[in-house]
Amino acid sequence: MIKDIDKLIDENTDNPHELERLYREEPRAFEESFPYIWEQNPDSRVLAAWNERLNFRGAGNTQKVSYLRKDILVMVLLAALSGISTRMILYLVDQQMIAPVNLVFGIFPFLAGLFVYKNLPKRTILTALVSLFLICGVYMNLLPFEGKDSILLAYLHLPVFLWVLTGLAFTGDNYRIGSTRLAYLKFNGEFCILYASMAICGMLLTALTMQLFGVVGVDISEFYFENIVLIGAAFLAVVAAFLASGNLKLARNIAPHIARIFGPLVLATLMVYLAAAIWIGKNPFLDRNFLLSFNGILLCVLAVTIFSITERSKEEKKNVSDFVNFALIVLALITDFVALSSIVFRLSSYGLTPNRLAVLGINILICIHLLWIIFAYMRFLQNKTDPAGIQDAITKYLPVYGIWTAFVTFAFPLIF
Known part of the structure; x- marks a missing residue:
């Protein structure tokens, strides 16, 4: 909650932009403090408009x-x-x-x-x-x-x-x-x-x-x-x-915090998991189940990263979460390269099957998407663009996934 909101409202009685910001951050505290400030400043036209806005009970x-x-x-x-x-x-x-x-x-x-x-x-x-x-x-x-x-x-x-x-x-x-x-x-x-x-x-x-x-x-x-x-x-x-x-603010207030908390946790967990897998000697080229888990990791990282990026504000400045997100994307890209290599190896060794073709297709699509997001993020971290560029890299590619899922859903049963 904003501290001394009474004082902040009183100091900005002629600043509509700041009043709007204060209201959006803490609407309940703003509404509770407003009557006192309005009583002390009855000649303010800005506060008069706010009084109508907060207390209007018309048709x-x-x-x-x-x-x-x-x-x-x-x-x-x-x-x-x-x-x-x-x-x-x-x-x-x-x-x-x-x-x-x-x-x-x-x-x-x-x-x-x-x-x-x-x-x-x-x-x-x-x-x-x-x-x-x-x-x-x-x-x-x-x-x-x-x-x-x-x-x-x-x-x-x-x-x-x-x-x-x-x-x-x-x-x-x-x-x-x-x-x-x-x-x-x-x-x-x-x-x-x-x-x-x-x-x-x-x-x-x-x-x-x-x-x-x-x-x-x-x-x-x-x-x-x-x-x-x-x-x-x-x-x-x-x-x-x-x-x-709707306009429910509960989830909207919680979601950004969840994104900030889970980003570092997912990054640390996956790094430990991959290190342990390498230490044990798991090989995605030969172990089919491990290859499937690799693809599961890839999808999870992509989902967490997209969630973290979409929940940040366009006005929010560069912070630690951005470097965590960037590290997650790089980790996802490395995982995707390994998965792609493994799938190509299995295709050349064991032949073409619907499963291998489907996994190959989605990995290629994810690889292209991750590269696009990485380049957009690099430009943002170098202060060459704002977060909107990263968000565009995410949203503009979504129809591609829709087209691919439609192809697998309708065409694979006919082809195979």
Whole structure:
């Protein structure tokens, strides 16, 4: 909290910019201190405008409350439909009528529907979203129930492609603008924080419920998990999305701190892990499982780095976190080079398979992306550009991942 906010407001009664900054940093403290300052400076036109802003109770506020109620009703409806749809899909999965991957259709379309309601995109975008979701649903269920690698790869890449489609719904008509794509990445970080918080509460409630019914000798575990937990998990996804995409300041205040804390921890952990792997003698060229873990590390580092970069302010000056992020990106690039070399070795030694081709493709895409981010970060660290250049390097490349996941999802089952 800002210390002596009364004094700071009093010193800036004729400085609208500074008053706005103080309000955004500590809105509650500002509102509590403002009446006293306004009473002492009744002739200030700037404070008069602030007084109207903080205390206005006209028709506009009534309309705003009405819209908020409507938004909440739409959110609750979509959340309920998401939970019910997920339960129905699970029933069909249990009957072996459809593949388990269909569970993603109980969540992503409703998240996209929430964003469409909020953004009201043009008809072309709306048509594209509806068509692509329908095509994905029909195509996935036309694939045979076989454990072939190409079909499993399609199942694995489908959620990522639907995530990209949800991003299109989030950005709406502004999907070409980098700042809007950046907002979607920030939303994902805030969404994860909110969902995890609510999920922990849900797990505590589940544990309490199981214990209470266990005391009276009633086993409700199967019913509870298939109905309450599953429906609740889908329901909470829409609720968390609604809160994260609104003006809730809790996650927005927590996310940057989490990014600053986890960046150094991830860097230290991965350096120790890689050093230990080298010491033990693990070889990604010959050990398939270690190669998979290498790629897992790569994706984790990329995700943590993007989260850290997107959560920083454009006005924030260069600090220690930037050097940690840069080190993480360099570590990720080294990991990617090793993984690429291992994949090429396995392709030349053991031949082409859907798995190897998929891993090769995503590693090449990540390598190009990391190089772009590194060059942008180097320019920033040399004071040749601002953080917007780094954020552009991240956001402008996102459609490439969407195209690749679409290719693997739709083309691999046909090719292989």
